[in-house]
Amino acid sequence: MKELLNQILQKIKPSEEERNLVERVKGEVESIAKEIIATFDYDVEPYFVGSLAKDTYLAGDHDIDLFLAFPPDIPLEELREKGLELAKTIGENLERHEVAYAEHPYVRAFYKGFKVDLVPCYNVRDWREVRTAVDRSILHTKWVLKHLNGKNDEVRLLKRFFKGINVYGSEIYVKGFSGYLTELLIIKYSSFLKVLENHDFMFRQKIIDLEGWLKKEPEVAMKTVKREVDTDVPLIVIDPVDPRRNVASALSWERFGIFYFKAKQFLENPSREFFFPEQKQMGDYKRTLREKGTKLVTLLFEKPDLIDDLLLPQLEKSAKGFMKALELRGFRVFEAHWGYKNKAFIMLEVDRTEKPRVEIKPGPEFFTERGLRFYLKNRKVWIRGKRLYSEKVVEDSIVDVIRELLEKNQVSLGKQVKEHIMQADILINFVPPELSDEAYLFLSREKWNLKG
Amino acid sequence: MKELLNQILQKIKPSEEERNLVERVKGEVESIAKEIIATFDYDVEPYFVGSLAKDTYLAGDHDIDLFLAFPPDIPLEELREKGLELAKTIGENLERHEVAYAEHPYVRAFYKGFKVDLVPCYNVRDWREVRTAVDRSILHTKWVLKHLNGKNDEVRLLKRFFKGINVYGSEIYVKGFSGYLTELLIIKYSSFLKVLENHDFMFRQKIIDLEGWLKKEPEVAMKTVKREVDTDVPLIVIDPVDPRRNVASALSWERFGIFYFKAKQFLENPSREFFFPEQKQMGDYKRTLREKGTKLVTLLFEKPDLIDDLLLPQLEKSAKGFMKALELRGFRVFEAHWGYKNKAFIMLEVDRTEKPRVEIKPGPEFFTERGLRFYLKNRKVWIRGKRLYSEKVVEDSIVDVIRELLEKNQVSLGKQVKEHIMQADILINFVPPELSDEAYLFLSREKWNLKG
Structure with missing residues (x-):
């Protein structure tokens, strides 16, 4: 098992070379961004977030997420407008860029072979200040960096496993495990294998509360738990940076179920296949x-x-x-x-x-007004019990x-x-x-x- | 209309000749029966019942029903045994005979082209003495003879109408209008046409109580009504000779429904067809x-x-x-x-x-013991929502x-x-x-x- 996991890691862990490239490009993007921010009227701070910032990215999978954090006291409309203006200006100074839309518009730019998402958000200190869906990302990154404790490769193994069994991604058409959820599971259970071993336990226990919100903010956290129990989700992972949120809220029963069986299968019979499935045998x-x-x-x-x-x-x-x-x-x-x-x-x-070209057409009870109309309207009518019946062509x-x-x-x-x-x-x-x-x-x- | 009904009557009313034949044969059968009864140990009275006795039979449809009424004080077993013995002896003196079985055995004999049913029963004075299903027949005959008031031909028309539209007969496989019910409807509404005109009213009114049982025996009669309402019948005709019984209890919604529409049709558009339907147009x-x-x-x-x-x-x-x-x-x-x-x-x-050779086989929820067994047992398994699914060959x-x-x-x-x-x-x-x-x-x- 150990050997197998090492082999997998060799394939998915970024090389020194890739790492250096990533760091260099990040540095360059940061400089460009900072230069432009300096000429800008707002007190914006650039933050790298996502798997690159947390060093949990897989080899070859290195998109840059640069969040442009505005002061929390400006109105939302202003953030939208000015944020997009700033992101565009930065984009113009990279290679090429386009405007994309999520809850708010952002800029997707490209630079030296890297995709660079430039996302305006608020610079929040904690969950009480969160105003847009993306504001939490900076808090997530900080929290993971503080607690990951060198388990970065365990995250990579689990992420690759999730990808291999096709349950990775929180997109609405996947409804699987997000990158952040993957990291939290490693922080909770300490290793890739431990997460798999706990596939049944985590489901029975139902609630993962890494930050102890149920004690610190019992009212808010219980409300979250109650809401998620009511919507009937397989797993509740209270967001360490926001007790109002279930990190696993997008996880479907179906994807969790696949993980459930694949974890069992892997533990019984570990193989490379789970991480890198071969092309399925095709048939006619x-x-x-x-x-x-x-x-x-x-x-x-x-x-x-x-x-x-x-x-x-x-x-x-x-x-x-x-x-x-x-x-x-x-x-x-x-x-x-x-x-x-x-x-x-x-x-x-x-x-x-x-x-068949005919369907049975059940009618009303024969002794009613509607029964009489049904009788008059149809060419063939018969009675079964109290009701009239006819046939229609379909x-x-x-x-x-x-x-x-x-x-x-x-x-x-x-x-x-x-x-x-x-x-x-x-x-x-x-x-x-x-x-x-x-x-x-x-x-x-x-x-x-x-x-x- | 009048003319049409006269035409129909001419066809269905027994001729003078048929009538004389019927009376002669009845007389002969009665003599034979009485002779044998005279040599018999019991005080038996022979009664003619049915449509011949009531003179409501259709031309050519003249089966003889001779009931052998035993004193009510002998035990049922004795009635069965001795009754059958007597019926057999009478049968032996007719042309040929065989034993038939309803609730009790009886004898079906033949004589000069007539079918003669010889049925042992009790000689009851009223409903309180009724012990077997056939005991009421003599009371029915007496009651109809007393109340029919010369409407015999109206009964014949209605009977023929019921036969023509295929709702005549109280047999379990017909569930239509019995002869007795036909007679009671004529007594109630006074003529064939009036019965048809009341097809909707009789259904709405629901209860026909010719003998006024609801006043004379309210408790017994209401129990009957309640029971029949509960079993949901289209019509309740309290038996004039027995308040415990609904004469129309065997009438199905289906047969009543056919009468309901055919009555309406006939009144709108009277024709011979209703009494004597032509062979349906056949097709391929x-x-x-x-x-x-x-x-x-x-x-x-x-x-x-x-x-x-x-x-x-x-x-x-x-x-x-x-x-x-x-x-x-x-x-x-x-x-x-x-x-x-x-x-x-x-x-x-x-x-x-x-x-198709396959059926979807829904399984249990994936996280259960039964889910695991389902997973292990089937070659292909997948998840939809929380449940496992597979396919089976059928x-x-x-x-x-x-x-x-x-x-x-x-x-x-x-x-x-x-x-x-x-x-x-x-x-x-x-x-x-x-x-x-x-x-x-x-x-x-x-x-x-x-x-x-």
Whole structure:
């Protein structure tokens, strides 16, 4: 085990050379930023945050996060405007830059092969002063630097493990473990292996409170715990720098569950695979379809020009909308899958692509006013128990049904992908070559198979 | 209207000739019975009951019911034994006879082309003395004779109307209007047309109490009403000879509903058709199948040697058992139909005859003991929310599924038809020529169409 972890570390720990490069570039960016800040009307302090600042980054994975901390007494509007102005000016002095948007606008610049995010925020001393979502980052960095205690490589191992088993990242379309959460778990359990060994215990114990907020701020911290218990999360990690926040609030049951089984598997049978999974064995999706006796319906459409954070949740929403609408129309949808390559796609595995042209139409009780109208309105009517029944003709091909659902606006779609989906090609039991692996992984369930 | 009803009456009213024949044969049977009773140890009185006794029979429909009324003070066992002995002796003096069984054994004999049922019962004066189900018949006959007041032909019209629209008969497999109920409705509303005109009113009013039991025996009668309301029947007709009994208790919502609409239709548009429906227009069931896009599954098996009263309810139970079991296995069953010609059959209209070879297998929550077992037991496992999922292979052809259901005893079947059904042929989208009309009426729903 020790040897295995050493081998992994050799691959993921930045080399002396990389380290030096990172430090040099950070230094240069800092100088440039400071020069410009000096000419600026506000008392701004630049802070490096994120994994580079905490020295928990993986080899080759070294994006720079430079936060521009404004005095807490200026209004939010002013921070937004002046902050963006400052970030832009710094960006102009690097290689190239663009404005990006999260809760507030920031600047994404590039410099000597490094991505440099320039993010305006407030210079807060503690959680009571926090005003925007990014204000905590500086506090996080400080707290981790103070408590990590030389366990940086343990963080790297756990981070790589999370990446290998596909549960890393707090993005809305991942809902996994964030970098900060990874660091806190190492600080809590002291090593990579200890975190894995505690996979069941941490879930049963439920609450991790490194800063002792439940004693220091019982009211605020209990409110946080209660709220998170009510929303039913797998894990509550009270933020050491802010008792109002659960660091693991974005962690889904699904991702935690994957970690749960993979930790067990790794401890029983450690291997390199967990950190660096091999490409899955691919198969022929058409053969899988034949074996399962199911059908594949693929909606293929132009990829909307959106970042993953926006696009993927909207594709998910649309896919689930189709699942629901098709179930109501008498098709069984086993699973859905969505994403994009050149084009965006939604795949649906269904029980069939054709169905009977008739549906039973249950009517009211026969002796009512509505019963009489039902009787008069329908060509064939019969009684079962007290109720009238008739039949209606329905669309019988899933392609027609999908077209009708779209035309009649009867499927819940993501707002910004709707127009694209309206124009989708609908493919039955066939996908373009670029999607054939996706189709195979989806239909064979190897995409999600815990034992895969 | 008047003319139409006269035309119908001419067809259904027994001729002078038939009447004379009936009276002559009744007289002969009575003489034979009395002669034998005279040599018998018990003080038995013979009574004619039923539509012949009440002169409400339809032309050509003249079965003789002769009840042999024993003194009420002999024990039930003795009545059974001696009653059957007496009935047999009378039967031996007619042409041929056989023993039949209802609640008690009786004798069915034949004489000069007439069917003669010889039924032992108690000679009761009123409802308080009633001990067996047949004891009331003599009271019924007396009561109707006393109150019918010359409306015999009105009864005949209503009876023929009920037969024409297929709601006549209180047998368990019909659940329609009995002869006695028909007579009571005429006594209540005074004419055939008045009964039809009151189709909605009688339903709203709910209770018909010709003998005023609710005043004379409020406690007993209210108990009857309450019981019948609780079992949710469409109509409560308190038996004029027994306040404990609802004459319409066997009437189903379905049959009442058919009468409800047909009465309305007849009043709007009277025609001979209602009394003597023409053979329905037949069509090609295979074409109906193609048009509807549904499939027909027919189980064809030896007709068990049972009377309709037993056979049909058991076929119904079995058909419903198949509906339920197949729905659980992922087939949609639109309707079922059962009956017999040379062979007995159960027809099922289903959405398809093949289905995917896989089913989703939902498992327990991942963090439980059972979750771990589920994880270990299945080859592919994934997580959705908190739960584990897997897939299982299932039978994919409805024929295989039915065979499996039968083998594993997973379908609820009528006791006395079970063995026969186990041996059934299973036909897909095809029936033998003798059943093709049945298949058409079933699939087209013309079998039950209120507008057909």
